[in-house]
Amino acid sequence: MNIPEVFWIVPIASVVALGMALFFFSAMMREEEGTKRMIEIATHVRKGAMAYLKQQYKVVGIVFVVLAIVFAFMAYVLKVQNPWVPFAFLTGGLFSGLSGFFGMKTATYASARTANAARKGLDAGLRVAFRSGAVMGLVVVGLGLLDIALWFLVLSAVYGDQDMSLITITTTMLTFGMGASTQALFARVGGGIYTKAADVGADLVGKVEANIPEDDPRNPATIADNVGDNVGDVAGMGADLYESYCGSILSTAALGATAFALNADMQLRAVIAPMVIAAVGIFLSLIGVFMVRTKEGASMRDLLRSLGLGTNVSAVLIGVASFAILYFLKMENWLGLSFSVVTGLAAGVIIGQATEYYTSQTYRPTHGIAKASETGSATVIIKGIGTGMISTCIPVLTISVAIMLSYLCANGFDMSMNASSISHGLYGIGIAAVGMLSTLGITLATDAYGPIADNAGGNAEMSELGPEVRQRTDALDALGNTTAATGKGFAIGSAALTALALLASYVEEIKIAMIRMVDGGRQFVDAAGNVFDPSKATMPDFMQFFQVTLMNPKVLVGAFIGAMAAFLFCGLTMGAVGRAAQSMVEEVRRQFREIKGILEGKATPDYGRCVEISTRSAQREMIVPSLLAIVIPIVTGLVLGVAGVLGLLVGGLAAGFTLAVFMANAGGAWDNAKKHVEEGNFGGKGSDCHRATIVGDTVGDPFKDTSGPSLNILIKLMSMVSIVMAGLTVAFL
Structure with missing residues (x-):
C-alpha cells in the first residue's frame, strides 16, 4: 500500500502538540508557587491526587489484564477475533491513562501558581490557568493522533497487500477504542465518586452546619475536595475526551473504507481524511490558545467572551481549512463533505452556547434558581430539575439537525436509501463528529481550566490571601464552572455523533466476522432459505438478513434494555456518591466533635483521614457500574443477537444522551445559582437563601460531575464492546 505524503502531517502534528504541551508545562513551572503556606497546601493536594x-x-x-487474556483466547483459540485486538486494546487503555495522568500532574502544579499569579492581576491568573489547561488538551490530541498514526503504519505493513486491506485495518484499529473507553469509564466514575464524596461532606457539614466558608482550612474535608477536583474533573475528563477524539476519527475511517470500497485510491483518501483534518485542527487550536487574555476588573461576560474568542476563531479556521483539505485530497463530493464538517463544528458551538445560557450565573435560568431559594431548598431543587429538563431541547434538536444535514450533504441530498447513499451519508455523519472534535486542543483547555481555577481559589482561601486575590480567584472559579458545564455539553454532543458512527461500524465488524467464518467453512442462510454471502452484502442487506425492523421484538427489547442501562448506571453511581458522602459527613462531624479547637483555628484537622475515606470509597464503588457497561452488550449479543445489540445501542444512545445533558446542565445551574447568591444577591453568604442554594448545589454535584459525564462514555463503551465482541455474537447465530 502506498501511503500518500499528506498522511505524514498526522504524526508531525502529534509531535508538535506534545512539544507545545511540554512548552506550556515548562512555562507554568517557571512561575512562582507563592508563599510557604501556598506551597504546603499544593503539596498536600498533589500527593493525595497521585496516591x-x-x-x-x-x-x-487488573481488569485490563483479565480482559486482554479473554480477547487473546477469542483470537488465538476460538478464532473469532483479529489477533491484533488484545494489543490494540492495551495500547488504547495505556494512552488514555497517560492523557489523564499528564493532565492531572499539570493541574496539581498549576493551582497554587494560578493563585499566586492572581495576586498580580486577573489576566495573569487567567493565562496561567488556561495555558495549564491547554497542556491537557494538547496531550490528549497529541497522544491520540500518535496512537492512530502508529497503528495505521503497523497494520498497513501487515495487511497492505491483502484483499479488503483498508476495511480490515480500520476495523482492527477501532478495537483500541475499547481500551480507551474502558479506562475512561473507570477514571470518570472513580474520580467522580471521589470528588463528590469529599465535596458533599465539605459543603453539608462545613458550610451548612458549621457555617464556615468554602475551602476553609478548618474543614477536614477541604484537602480531599481539592484532590477530587483533580482526579475527577482533570484525570477523568482527559481519559474521557481522549476516547471521544480517537473514536470519532477511527469510526469515520472505517466508514470511509466501506463507503468507497469500489475505488481503491478514493478509499485510501477517505480513510486518511479524518486524520488529516484532526492534524490541521491541532495547529489551528494553538492559534486560539494564544488569543485568550483579558483585562483587570473584567466581568463574567468579558471573561466568557475572552475564552469564546479563542475557541470560536479556531472553529472558524478549521471550518475554512476543511474545504481546502478535502479539495486537496480530491475527495468525491468534497464540497458536500466540507459542509458536513462545518455542520459538526456549528453543532458544537450551538450546544456550547446553549449550555452556557442555562448554566452561567449571568443569565436568567440560573437567576431563577437563585430566586427560588427565597422559599427554601425544596423549590431550588424543583426549579433546577425543571431547568435541566428544558435545557435538553436545544442540544437534542441541534444534534438531530446536524445528523440529517451531515448525512445529506455527504450523499448529495440523495434520499433514495440505496446502499451507496446510506454508506456515503454515514461517512458524512462520522466526519461531522471529527469536525466537532477537531478543535479539541483548545476546547479541552477551556474545560481543564475549570478545576485549576477552583483549586486556585481553595489555595487562596486556605492560605488567607488578601480579599482582592480571593475576588479574582472567585471570578476565575465562576468562569470555570461555566466552562466545565460547556465542556461537558460539548463532550456529550460529540459522543452522540461518534456513537452513531460507531453504530454503522458495528455492522461492518459483523460483516468482517461473517466473512472470516465463511472462509472457515460456515454457511449463513437467510429467512427465505437462501445462502447469504456477506462479502457481497450491503448495509440494507444486513438489516434485512438480521431483521432489524421496529416490528422485531428483539430490536424493541434491546432498545428498552439500552434505555434502562442509562438509568441503572446513573442510579448506581448516584447511590455510590451518596454512600461515600455519608461516610465523609460522619467523619467531618466526628472531627468537629472530638478534636477540640478546630473551629477556633487552634487545632489542625486530620485531612489524611478524609482523603483515605474518599479513596477507599471510590475504588470500591466504581467496579460494579463500570463492569456493567461491558457485561450488558455481551449478554445482549449472546441472547438477542445482532438485532438486539443494534436496539440496545440505539436505546442507550437516545436515553443516555438526553439524560446526560439534563444532569450536566441541572448540576451546573445549581452550582452557579449558589455563586450568584454568594456575590451578594438574595442576602449573600451565610443567609437562608445561601444555605438553600448550597443544598441544591450538593444535589447537583453527582449530577454534573459523576453520573452525567460518565453517560457519554457509557454509550460509546457499549458500542465499542459490541464491536470487539462482534465475532462472538456471530458465532452464536
Missing part, C-alpha cells in the same frame, strides 16, 4: 491515581491504576490494571 489516588496510583491506586486506581492498580485496580484498572
Whole structure:
C-alpha cells in the first residue's frame, strides 16, 4: 500500500502538540508557587491526587489484564477475533491513562501558581490557568493522533497487500477504542465518586452546619475536595475526551473504507481524511490558545467572551481549512463533505452556547434558581430539575439537525436509501463528529481550566490571601464552572455523533466476522432459505438478513434494555456518591466533635483521614457500574443477537444522551445559582437563601460531575464492546 505524503502531517502534528504541551508545562513551572503556606497546601493536594491515581491504576490494571487474556483466547483459540485486538486494546487503555495522568500532574502544579499569579492581576491568573489547561488538551490530541498514526503504519505493513486491506485495518484499529473507553469509564466514575464524596461532606457539614466558608482550612474535608477536583474533573475528563477524539476519527475511517470500497485510491483518501483534518485542527487550536487574555476588573461576560474568542476563531479556521483539505485530497463530493464538517463544528458551538445560557450565573435560568431559594431548598431543587429538563431541547434538536444535514450533504441530498447513499451519508455523519472534535486542543483547555481555577481559589482561601486575590480567584472559579458545564455539553454532543458512527461500524465488524467464518467453512442462510454471502452484502442487506425492523421484538427489547442501562448506571453511581458522602459527613462531624479547637483555628484537622475515606470509597464503588457497561452488550449479543445489540445501542444512545445533558446542565445551574447568591444577591453568604442554594448545589454535584459525564462514555463503551465482541455474537447465530 502506498501511503500518500499528506498522511505524514498526522504524526508531525502529534509531535508538535506534545512539544507545545511540554512548552506550556515548562512555562507554568517557571512561575512562582507563592508563599510557604501556598506551597504546603499544593503539596498536600498533589500527593493525595497521585496516591489516588496510583491506586486506581492498580485496580484498572487488573481488569485490563483479565480482559486482554479473554480477547487473546477469542483470537488465538476460538478464532473469532483479529489477533491484533488484545494489543490494540492495551495500547488504547495505556494512552488514555497517560492523557489523564499528564493532565492531572499539570493541574496539581498549576493551582497554587494560578493563585499566586492572581495576586498580580486577573489576566495573569487567567493565562496561567488556561495555558495549564491547554497542556491537557494538547496531550490528549497529541497522544491520540500518535496512537492512530502508529497503528495505521503497523497494520498497513501487515495487511497492505491483502484483499479488503483498508476495511480490515480500520476495523482492527477501532478495537483500541475499547481500551480507551474502558479506562475512561473507570477514571470518570472513580474520580467522580471521589470528588463528590469529599465535596458533599465539605459543603453539608462545613458550610451548612458549621457555617464556615468554602475551602476553609478548618474543614477536614477541604484537602480531599481539592484532590477530587483533580482526579475527577482533570484525570477523568482527559481519559474521557481522549476516547471521544480517537473514536470519532477511527469510526469515520472505517466508514470511509466501506463507503468507497469500489475505488481503491478514493478509499485510501477517505480513510486518511479524518486524520488529516484532526492534524490541521491541532495547529489551528494553538492559534486560539494564544488569543485568550483579558483585562483587570473584567466581568463574567468579558471573561466568557475572552475564552469564546479563542475557541470560536479556531472553529472558524478549521471550518475554512476543511474545504481546502478535502479539495486537496480530491475527495468525491468534497464540497458536500466540507459542509458536513462545518455542520459538526456549528453543532458544537450551538450546544456550547446553549449550555452556557442555562448554566452561567449571568443569565436568567440560573437567576431563577437563585430566586427560588427565597422559599427554601425544596423549590431550588424543583426549579433546577425543571431547568435541566428544558435545557435538553436545544442540544437534542441541534444534534438531530446536524445528523440529517451531515448525512445529506455527504450523499448529495440523495434520499433514495440505496446502499451507496446510506454508506456515503454515514461517512458524512462520522466526519461531522471529527469536525466537532477537531478543535479539541483548545476546547479541552477551556474545560481543564475549570478545576485549576477552583483549586486556585481553595489555595487562596486556605492560605488567607488578601480579599482582592480571593475576588479574582472567585471570578476565575465562576468562569470555570461555566466552562466545565460547556465542556461537558460539548463532550456529550460529540459522543452522540461518534456513537452513531460507531453504530454503522458495528455492522461492518459483523460483516468482517461473517466473512472470516465463511472462509472457515460456515454457511449463513437467510429467512427465505437462501445462502447469504456477506462479502457481497450491503448495509440494507444486513438489516434485512438480521431483521432489524421496529416490528422485531428483539430490536424493541434491546432498545428498552439500552434505555434502562442509562438509568441503572446513573442510579448506581448516584447511590455510590451518596454512600461515600455519608461516610465523609460522619467523619467531618466526628472531627468537629472530638478534636477540640478546630473551629477556633487552634487545632489542625486530620485531612489524611478524609482523603483515605474518599479513596477507599471510590475504588470500591466504581467496579460494579463500570463492569456493567461491558457485561450488558455481551449478554445482549449472546441472547438477542445482532438485532438486539443494534436496539440496545440505539436505546442507550437516545436515553443516555438526553439524560446526560439534563444532569450536566441541572448540576451546573445549581452550582452557579449558589455563586450568584454568594456575590451578594438574595442576602449573600451565610443567609437562608445561601444555605438553600448550597443544598441544591450538593444535589447537583453527582449530577454534573459523576453520573452525567460518565453517560457519554457509557454509550460509546457499549458500542465499542459490541464491536470487539462482534465475532462472538456471530458465532452464536
